[in-house]
Amino acid sequence: xxxxxxxxxxxxxxxxxxxxxxxxxxxxxxxxxxxxxxxxxxxxxxxxxxxxxxxxxxxxxxxxxxxxxxxxxxxxxxxxxxxxxxxxxxxxxxxxxxxxxxxxxxxxxxxxxxxxxxxxxxxxxxxxxxxxxxxxxxxxxxxxxxxxxxxxxxxxxxxxxxxxxxxxxxxxxxxxxxxxxxxxxxxxxxxxxxxxxxxxxxxxxxxxxxxxxxxxxxxxxxxxxxxxxxxxxxxxxxxxxxxxxxxxxxxxxxxxxxxxxxxxxxxxxxxxxxxxxxxxxxxxxxxxxxxxxxxxxxxxxxxxxxxxxxxxxxxxxxxxxxxxxxxxxxxxxxxxxxxxxxxx
Amino acid sequence: xxxxxxxxxxxxxxxxxxxxxxxxxxxxxxxxxxxxxxxxxxxxxxxxxxxxxxxxxxxxxxxxxxxxxxxxxxxxxxxxxxxxxxxxxxxxxxxxxxxxxxxxxxxxxxxxxxxxxxxxxxxxxxxxxxxxxxxxxxxxxxxxxxxxxxxxxxxxxxxxxxxxxxxxxxxxxxxxxxxxxxxxxxxxxxxxxxxxxxxxxxxxxxxxxxxxxxxxxxxxxxxxxxxxxxxxxxxxxxxxxxxxxxxxxxxxxxxxxxxxxxxxxxxxxxxxxxxxxxxxxxxxxxxxxxxxxxxxxxxxxxxxxxxxxxxxxxxxxxxxxxxxxxxxxxxxxxxxxxxxxxxx
DNA sequence: TTGTAGGCGTTATCAC
DNA sequence: GTGATAACGCCTACAA
Numbered sequence: 001x002x003x004x005x006x007x008x009x010x011x012x013x014x015x016x017x018x019x020x021x022x023x024x025x026x027x028x029x030x031x032x033x034x035x036x037x038x039x040x041x042x043x044x045x046x047x048x049x050x051x052x053x054x055x056x057x058x059x060x061x062x063x064x065x066x067x068x069x070x071x072x073x074x075x076x077x078x079x080x081x082x083x084x085x086x087x088x089x090x091x092x093x094x095x096x097x098x099x100x101x102x103x104x105x106x107x108x109x110x111x112x113x114x115x116x117x118x119x120x121x122x123x124x125x126x127x128x129x130x131x132x133x134x135x136x137x138x139x140x141x142x143x144x145x146x147x148x149x150x151x152x153x154x155x156x157x158x159x160x161x162x163x164x165x166x167x168x169x170x171x172x173x174x175x176x177x178x179x180x181x182x183x184x185x186x187x188x189x190x191x192x193x194x195x196x197x198x199x200x201x202x203x204x205x206x207x208x209x210x211x212x213x214x215x216x217x218x219x220x221x222x223x224x225x226x227x228x229x230x231x232x233x234x235x236x237x238x239x240x241x242x243x244x245x246x247x248x249x250x251x252x253x254x255x256x257x258x259x260x261x262x263x264x265x266x267x268x269x270x271x272x273x274x275x276x277x278x279x280x281x282x283x284x285x286x287x288x289x290x291x292x293x294x295x296x297x298x299x300x301x302x303x304x305x306x307x308x309x310x311x312x313x314x315x316x317x318x319x320x321x322x323x324x325x326x327x328x329x330x331x332x333x334x335x336x337x338x339x340x341x342x343x344x
Numbered sequence: 345x346x347x348x349x350x351x352x353x354x355x356x357x358x359x360x361x362x363x364x365x366x367x368x369x370x371x372x373x374x375x376x377x378x379x380x381x382x383x384x385x386x387x388x389x390x391x392x393x394x395x396x397x398x399x400x401x402x403x404x405x406x407x408x409x410x411x412x413x414x415x416x417x418x419x420x421x422x423x424x425x426x427x428x429x430x431x432x433x434x435x436x437x438x439x440x441x442x443x444x445x446x447x448x449x450x451x452x453x454x455x456x457x458x459x460x461x462x463x464x465x466x467x468x469x470x471x472x473x474x475x476x477x478x479x480x481x482x483x484x485x486x487x488x489x490x491x492x493x494x495x496x497x498x499x500x501x502x503x504x505x506x507x508x509x510x511x512x513x514x515x516x517x518x519x520x521x522x523x524x525x526x527x528x529x530x531x532x533x534x535x536x537x538x539x540x541x542x543x544x545x546x547x548x549x550x551x552x553x554x555x556x557x558x559x560x561x562x563x564x565x566x567x568x569x570x571x572x573x574x575x576x577x578x579x580x581x582x583x584x585x586x587x588x589x590x591x592x593x594x595x596x597x598x599x600x601x602x603x604x605x606x607x608x609x610x611x612x613x614x615x616x617x618x619x620x621x622x623x624x625x626x627x628x629x630x631x632x633x634x635x636x637x638x639x640x641x642x643x644x645x646x647x648x649x650x651x652x653x654x655x656x657x658x659x660x661x662x663x664x665x666x667x668x669x670x671x672x673x674x675x676x677x678x679x680x681x682x683x684x685x686x687x688x
Numbered sequence: 689t690t691g692t693a694g695g696c697g698t699t700a701t702c703a704c
Numbered sequence: 705g706t707g708a709t710a711a712c713g714c715c716t717a718c719a720a
Contacts, residue, residue: 002697013707018699026705043476048456049393049402050697053712058393068412069422071628078413081439085446090453093437095425102429109434112392132387227627254628261631283571284415284598284628287605346713357691362715372689394713397696 001044009038021046052114061310062110064094064103064120065143071282072299073121076143079303080119087311089116100124100190107133117310121145125192139313141306146194151321153313155306159195162295162328163202166249166277169293169330171210174342175247175275178207179218179238181259183251196251199279203249218245222255232262239263239274246274246339253278253285256292260335271337281331291333298326345388353382365390396458405654406454408438408447408464409487415626416643417465420488423647424463431655433460444468444534451477461654465489469536483657485650490538495665497657499650503539506639506672507546510593510621513637513674515554518686519591519619522551523562523582525603527595540595543623547593562589566599576606583607583618590618590683597622597629600636604679615681625675635677642670 003021007014012031019027020035038044052058061084065073081091092115096103100123107129110118117139122130127147133140134152141153170178180203185193207214220235236259238245250256256278260270268274270290278285278294285292305324313320347365351358356375363371364379382388396402405428409417425435436459440447444467451473454462461483466474471491477484478496485497514522524547529537551558564579580603582589594600600622604614612618614634622629622638629636649668657664 003699004697014698015700015708016706019706022699028705031705043479045452045456047397047458047697048453049397049458050712051699053391053393053397053714054697054699056712067418067422069415069418071413074411074413074418078411078439078441082441090457091437093435095422097422097426108389109392112389113434114391114393135387257628257631261633264633282628284601284626287601288632289605289608347715348713358714359692359716360690363690366715370689375689391713394696395715397698398713398715400696 001042003044003046006035006038006042006044009042010035058114058116059088060090060092060113060115062092062094062106062113062115062118062120064096064106064110064118066096066098066121066123068093068095071284072280072297075299076303079300080307083303083307087307096121096123098123098186098191100126100188100192104129111136111138117141117314119143119306119310122147123192124190125194126190134319137319139310139319141310143302143306144195145192147192148194153309153320153322155302155309155324155326157297157302157326157328159198160202160205162279162330163199163249164206165202165328165330166279166295167203167206168210169332170247170249170275170277170336171206171212173247173275173337174339176212177215177218177243177245177247178203179220179245179248180214181235181248181250181255182219182221183255184222184224199251215243215245217243222251222258227258232259232266235259236263236266236268239268246341247277247336248274249277251279253280253282253292253294256294256335257285257288260288260290260292271335272340275336275339277336290335293333293336294331296329296331298328301326345386347388347390350379350382350386350388353386354379402458402460403432404434404436404457404459406436406438406450406457406459406462406464408440408450408454408462410440410442410465410467412437412439415628416624416641419643420647423644424651427647427651431651440465440467442467442530442535444470444532444536448473455480455482461485461658463487463650463654466491467536468534469538470534478663481663483654483663485654487646487650488539489536491536492538497653497664497666499646499653499668499670501641501646501670501672503542504546504549506623506674507543507593508550509546509672509674510623510639511547511550512554513676514591514593514619514621514680515550515556517591517619517680517682519683520556521559521562521587521589521591522547523564523589523592524558525579525592525594525599526563526565527599528566528568543595559587559589561587566595566602571602576603576610579603580607580610580612583612590685591621591680592618593621595623597624597626597636597638600638600679601629601632604632604634604636615679616684619680619683621680634679637677637680638675640673640675642672645670 003014003017007017020032068074084091094106103124119141121144127150143155185196256276260276263274278292281294281296347358347361351361364376412418428435438450447468463485465488471494487499529540600620604620607618622636625638625640
């Protein structure tokens with residue numbers, strides 16, 4: 001069922017059908033009605049591909065994120081989908097799964113499919129794939145993660161400031177030895193660890209600001225396999241021995257919960273012996289006892305700002321390079337407290 | 345940059361370019377090399393819309409699910425994306441957000457965009473939108489939720505059997521008064537509550553099988569607002585008073601955790617005073633103490649089976665109506681135990 | 689081995 | 705008001 005079929009059925013030309021379909025002026029109300037009736041009866045819908053080919057608009061946005069299993073990405077994705085739905089755009093959701101090559105491929109597919117705009121959380125530290133999009137003058141926003149060398153729109157959160165503030169909060173409580181449990185850094189040449197670096201820099205800068213050093217033995221990277229493991233000694237060892245840490249800043253909430261549960265099981269008090277902090281303020285984990293002291297991200301604002309910037313460029317035909325950095329909020333619960341050594 | 349541009353640059357016709365592009369026989373190796381070089385240098389990529397229009401294939405699958413914030417859907421979506429990526433299909437992920445009208449619209453958009461196949465978790469109890477897809481002979485699989493009147497492929501899990509087994513497990517432990525905390529049922533004319541009904545039916549059938557009745561006062565529907573609420577008396581009231589329930593079967597894990605945390609806070613022992621069970625076996629919640637006794641769904645199999653059925657229909661040009669119902673697994677942890685009245 | 693013409697289903701621009 | 709006709713960018717025949 002094409003526009004030609006409708007034309008034939010109604011005994012008119014496809015030009016006339018087109019006019020009826022789009023409410024264009026210069027058409028007899030009678031024939032218009034007849035055409036619209038035929039359209040309805042036959043369930044005719046214009047072919048998107050042909051339409052897009054002829055108009056040059058695709059009304060499609062490419063959203064490329066690492067995954068949707070992480071609650072943060074799920075929230076962002078949900079909001080972005082809703083925003084574009086409201087505006088009449090169709091979303092192509094692509095998952096890079098932290099795979100730099102897959103990210104490159106998807107970016108090329110976006111070009112093939114002539115998306116009107118692209119939003120990407122880059123996991124690839126090599127900027128060429130993103131630059132190729134820009135060369136084709138397709139509006140783009142980097143979201144949550146940065147590619148510092150690329151001149152384009154960027155919406156990030158202040159990871160540095162968030163970790164700086166959290167560290168100062170712990171220092172203020174009296175902690176002097178704070179362990180740092182980093183998120184998993186995929187050791188591939190291409191992995192973009194910008195976020196890891198920003199958070200860690202906030203952490204160490206806060207320590208330095210207060211005249212504290214960082215004991216490299218108090219650093220650990222949380223490997224995905226730890227979730228499954230029964231044995232947590234590789235990490236809980238940080239909190240005993242000759243020079244134990246009294247607090248642990250975790251890269252995100254899931255790690256914090258994992259750690260907290262195991263510390264308690266191993267006989268540590270939380271926060272009495274060890275303070276634990278997270279990042280993200282995951283809704284699913286908000287019922288945990290003791291509540292995790294964490295950092296809440298402005299997901300709704302990130303999504304809104306990202307969409308606003310992208311739609312602006314699309315509708316104005318511009319390629320701007322706005323940088324937006326959004327602030328976070330410290331959520332104080334019970335998992336962090338005054339260290340035992342500081343109480344009497 | 346189109347195929348014509350490449351043809352002009354190389355001084356050949358677009359027919360020849362096409363041959364080079366697709367490795368077709370009957371082309372001079374020299375000119376082929378020259379063309380491929382020009383393609384590379386100019387970053388030429390064929391326009392998906394034109395290609396699809398000409399070939400009739402779109403290599404696109406429409407996946408329509410309620411949301412991605414629910415961990416179950418996120419997992420399913422992730423696996424399906426990976427499966428189609430492997431097979432060279434591009435996924436169009438659409439979120440109905442439990443909105444029957446939005447689901448209808450997306451289904452129509454899938455038709456417009458000429459997807460090769462559709463996977464849908466129907467939230468709309470009205471089957472007409474799905475039937476329209478079928479009329480156009482677009483292969484389709486209903487996933488996780490059913491539309492009993494429609495003759496098509498269906499992959500579901502045995503919700504009925506899962507709740508029947510869990511109920512029998514609780515009865516076996518000695519429980520006689522089991523509360524049922526249902527998931528939120530949107531009271532719209534169109535909402536498809538098939539899953540709610542299947543689970544509840546499994547629950548009541550198990551009770552009946554063991555000569556037990558169900559006290560309607562022990563039923564509660566969990567409203568989304570409860571997550572935010574400080575006051576949990578509306579539900580924890582089920583476990584006190586003249587005829588208290590000794591166990592609670594929850595529609596899913598998040599409700600179970602919510603309930604468990606509040607019961608403990610209100611002075612109940614879990615499982616000593618009240619046993620609590622969930623559904624889904626959410627990874628994020630696996631560290632909770634006491635561990636939630638729950639039901640694990642075969643998400644990987646659901647996704648694999650769904651993809652397999654859809655790809656089969658697409659590649660054979662068939663429209664089959666296979667029904668697959670997958671079994672679940674009871675995961676016994678510590679949140680459910682022998683009721684106090686049964687111990688000495 | 690290569691070029692040409694026609695078609696895929698629209699929209700847009702002319703005449704009539 | 706309406707009907708041809710040429711795009712859009714690709715693929716497939718068929719002809720040379």
